Amino acid sequence: MTISLPADDAVERNKHTMRRIYELIMDQGRTDLIAEHFAPGLVNHTAPEPLRTGTEAVAGLVSMLRTAFPDARTEIEDMTGAGDVVVMRNWYAGTHLGPFLGNAPTRRPFRFRQMHWMRFGADGRVTDHWGVRDDVSHLQQLGLIG
Template identity: 40%
Template sequence: MPNTGFTRFHEAINSGDADVVAQAIDEVVTPGLIFHAPVPMGLSGPQALKLVWSTLLRAFPDIRVSTEDVITEGDKVVMRNTVTGTHLGEYRGMPPTGRQVRYNEIFVLRFEGERIAEVWGVVDLYSQLRQLGALPD
């Protein structure tokens, strides 16, 4: 079963409130978070994660992350998620389209105690951008 840090973070990201997400990040992410993904503006650690989520919440205010599978082993949690949302704000230079998106992602989180210390992720950006009309079908 995932730890309380995982549960707290998952509940926060589905709140739709950037302040709640930022507070949860402060509570459940280590200050030295290692984020194995391209992050905007050269940020790292918790600040990078906060920027990712504030960007997503501005673009998709109704974003929902539904966890389909969770696998835990040792200090790691692997999640397979389905993400849904409506494009109502600027995203990657695109003005709002009003289109709904549904895409998949897989994340591996490494914990130190109850706090997330390292993140790896694979997000189906191709599907997301295709649904927004930024890429051809």
């Protein structure tokens, strides 16, 4: 006997929002969508300090990444959610074509793993973000560390 459970509408909405954040905002630079998807008091717990709090910080982070890696794309491998949280496992790939962390463009391609954890408010906007990235692999691929 198979039991069908009703879909959790909030979790599905939040998963859809997270996918849109990476496909449209992060990958395409659609900063016009930030206020729709992020709460004004957002805390990005793993961003560099000046880019950690609020929607303007998200815009700054997007600008920094799109300048350094204008062709970068997020390849989502898996996404799951429960309650007010969605977790995503993905690859981030592109080419270093602009300044990044004080380094001139190396024109080198990169591809490395990331995981993102987002908490959503009742209105469906992100209130908290945590990211785990393979920064060592990323910097090695760019030739910025040995």
